Amino acid sequence: MEKPDWDKISFAYLKTGPNARCYYRDGKWNELEFTDSEYINLHMASTCLHYGQEVFEGLKAYRGKDNKIRLFRWEENAKRMNRSGQGILMPELPVDIFKEAVFKTVKLNEDYVPPYGYGATLYIRPLYIGLGPEVGVKPAREYLFMVFVTPVGPYFKNGFMPVDIMICREYDRAAPLGTGAYKVGGNYAASLKSLKKAHDSGLSTSLYLDAKEKKYIDEAGPANFFAIKGNTYITPDSKSILPSITNMSLMELAADEGMKVERRPVLVDELSDFDEVGACGTAAVITPIRKIIDPETNRIYEYCKGNEVGPVCNKLYHKLTNIQTGDNQDKFGWVSIID
């Protein structure tokens, strides 16, 4: 294989080695298969194409100083994929199939796991889709679960550097009783226009508000939102956001640092009270937020000077990433080594 330039790779698709596939037919899951093909043979009436029967996950494989490859809390991704699948009437995917597909695909692509120290990782994308043909709106009878991997750099261009974002008031990503808490493709389709608007304004992403009242903060593009106020870690409690595994981990790490943790509805009006704010997720890791711009009120909330990251974001970032790479002891039991 031709090695990518590890310090130049961005968050984009690069062809790698084999991907895993497992078909669900006649009410049961078949054997896991591996292929080098990047393509899927789809019926033109597959439910994933018409009625959005599609869920996905995102996790990473990290190379340590000891050259070992580690996964972070993969069981949580398996659980969330099933919660998302159940949310749109897809059959339960056995955790064993998820595990074998993820672990074997990473192992078969180990040359693509970036070396330690480049700020790059192997992104793992499990994908689960309705394959069977239907024209009426109903769940498919056949499904495909697959896993592919691709080496990635930071999601937000400059890595662990503050970004500017924009409050989104024109579009909603998810309805209060809709699919916002599931990782389904439709939520991302609903986010494209606001994302374009943010990018066109030179900003990194948009900050979604609750769709009903536009009073509360939901999440920050493809990442959860958190704020630091004194010794408190604050993050929105909302039924229309994706329950982030990174955020769940940061809440535990903050508590471990002796911080108070509040998961509760967060008012937009509180933005002026916070000392630091950030976006967190597998792709975003912790991305500190420098400025939040509200186009409706023309208010600008500012949290960092230039590229200076706040002390709590900095501490939590290193605490999290040092566990993921194996630099620090994993006292929480979050990491699995791929042999």
Ligand code: PLP
């Ligand atoms: N919110 C959305 C909409 C996402 O797409 C993601 C990424 O998966 C997250 C939050 C962060 O979740 P996690 O930390 O589990 O990657």
Ligand code: COI
């Ligand atoms: C992730 O953080 O893994 C995500 O899935 C974000 C993605 C939509 C780019």
